[in-house]
Amino acid sequence: MLPTLVIGLREGLEAALIVGIIAAFLRKNGKSLTPMWIGVGVAVALSIAVGVVLRVIEKSLPQAAQEGMESVIGAVAVVFVTGMIVWMNTHSRGLKRELEAEASEAIHDGHAYALAGMAFLAVLKEGFETSVFLLATFSASTSMSLAATGAVIGVVVAVLIGIGIYAGSVKLNLSTFFRWTGGFLILVAAGLVLTALRTSHEAGWLNAGQQTVLDLGAVVRPGTVQSALLTGVLGIPADPRLIEVVGWLAYLVPVALFVYWPRARRAQGMQIARVQFGVAGAVALVALGLVAFAPRASTPHDQPLAISSAGAADEGNVALSRSTLKVGLGDDTTAVELPGAGTAVTHNGIAARQWKLPVTPRAALPATLSLDQLVAANGGRLPVGVNAAQNPGPFDAQWSTGGALEVWTSEGVLIDAQQTARTVVTITGGGLTTSRTVSIASGPLAQPSWAATDAAVQSASDAIAATQARQAEHRLWGIQLPIALGVAALIIAAFGLRSRRRALTDQNTPVGPTASPAIPATSQRSNSYAAQ
Structure with missing residues (x-):
């Protein structure tokens, strides 16, 4: 309930501030508020529709696809809330002043409808972000009703604050408000990162890094305050896995440092470029370290499989050599060539290739059978319809073989094989009046x-399975993460180059009598205000 309340309060207040300031300017300049309220109403309706449609689509999908969609929604929500936190951390001090300047310009140019459009877009943006963020939070919440209640309360409080600001009865220190709520939302967003990584695993997208790091079962007990705080509010499960802890820290630490690093100690000018180059270098070193020390993938080894024959005491083994299946049963050895690449299937819980082939008849079967041979072939019994006195043999024999040979391999290794065969002989002559x-x-x-x-x-x-797990670990830690970190290092280095160019430009700006008159710095204004 608490996360959704804060989300609804923050997002709702941002929209309410913009709408309140625009409404105040329209009222002060004698313009109608009707177009603005129509735009606000349409934006609210569209935002609700987005949330409902996403929820309906999610519920209509199979379980694995639902988990995948929750992962995508969670990732989008983290991007939205991070952008909101960073933007408000940068602009909260001058938010009212910037909005008033834009509104004044629009009124001066006679564009009242431009202000209505501004209100529509502001509410639509905040509403869309709120829908996605709340949907992700609902998916991670243990109680849908409490989460929805918190969201409604947050939005209602935001609207009431917005009305109070518009009426001039409420004064709010935006910088302090967004700073405190931003810290809480950073923790919530870090929990969404963790949840998105878990649902990605449940969707079958992420199978590496699933080693349990901590056992919080003694702390996160259902029904306790600790469980409500850690799991319900911060999204931390009782059994966090390695990749989840890495993702949680990778999000929480840099975002928290960016937002809460003391302003007095922040880098300026060329120092910004140096810091960015340093961070890029550190990220690149981590990527190289992962490439060097990540667990190596092993190659699976093909081993013969023990086999047993149905209805006989014979035992043997079956092995795969390239594309040739070799079956040794008792004193009999046969070889079967597996054509093509087989069919992709899942066998015994792992991805495999399957071949289903007709049984190959024996190379040499007798064209005639004596009565003793016939009895031996029939398990020591005379076949039905054969009389030893009246049908002494020998008999003419026509053979047919049916059944199927099935073979399963994975990673080029034989994992299962079986043969179901049926041998039938049709006998004539030897005193028989009809064939048997x-x-x-x-x-x-x-x-x-x-x-x-x-x-x-x-x-x-x-x-x-063990080989595939090692391969997945290698792909994640030795390939995918280093590539992602390498791209991040390049992006940060690009920002460093831009900061360096800006610093050099500022250093080369002419000063003194030949320079343009300096623009007086805007005086510091209080963050506490009421809409005028």
Whole structure:
């Protein structure tokens, strides 16, 4: 409730300040307020519609897609609130003065509708930011009703303050107000960074850096004040993961330093460029350190899988050599070529390639069978419809083999294989008046059915999962983060070059009798005000 209350209060007050100042100028100059209120109403309606549409879209998506959308909304909300905090930290001291100057210019030029448009755009901007930020906060909140109540209270209080400022009955120190609420929102935004990283993992986008760093279960107990503060307000879970802690600190520390670094000790002129170059160098060093010391990805090793034959005591193994599957069962060894690249599937919880091939018949099967061979092939029993006295054999044999061989690989490594085979012989002659069909389930004449053992499949899958986890860690810490930090270092260095050029320009500005008359510095004004 508290985060949404502060969000509604801050965003609502920014819009109320702009609307109040514009309304005061319109009233003072005898202009109608109707166009302005129409613009404000339309902006409010559009902002509410944005929030409702985003919420409906989110709820209509599958669970993983919902988590992904929450991550995107959370990231956008963090960008919005950071921009708001930084902008207000820079402009809060002269906000009223700047708005009054713009409004005076518009009134002087006779553009009353321009002021109405200014009010519309101001409310639309703040309303859109509020919708996105509140939606992200709602997703991270444990109670939707309390979060909504806090937002409504914040907006109502902001409107009342705005009315008071417009009427001249309320005076507010903007610099102090935005400074204190800004600190709280920095913590809330850092919590949104953490939450967005967790929902990214739940969406399947971020699988590295998931090692639990702290166990706050003893502190964050459901129903306690600590739980309400840490989880409900600041978005800190009971089991923060490594990437979440890194993201939380990476956001909180620089933003807090930027906002709360003492103004008297802030760099000026060429010092700004030096600081920016120093920060860029430090970020680049961190990127190089990650490249050098990030965990290395290992290559998975192919190991034969133990197999067992259905209905027989034979055991053996199956192995993959390049694209050739080699099956050894008892004294029998066969090789099958796997064509193409297979089909992408998920098998045993990991991404894999699958082949499903027809069973290859045995190379040499007898064209005739004696009665003893037929009985042995049928498991020691006479087939139905065959009488030893009346059908002594030998029999003419026609063979057919059916079934399927299925193979699964991941990272080029065999993780599972099985064969379901069916051998059928059709016999004629040997005293038979009609043909007989016999299924051969076992023995040297049958194409065997077999499968990799559960233990072998699980061991191979665990090895692949561990390899993929190491690869994901390497991609994150050794590739993706260094690239992001390298880009950040270049951007900061570019700002440093711009600051250096500005400092050199200021140093070369002519002074003395040949210089242009200096413009007198604007006197310091109080931040406490009421709309005139």
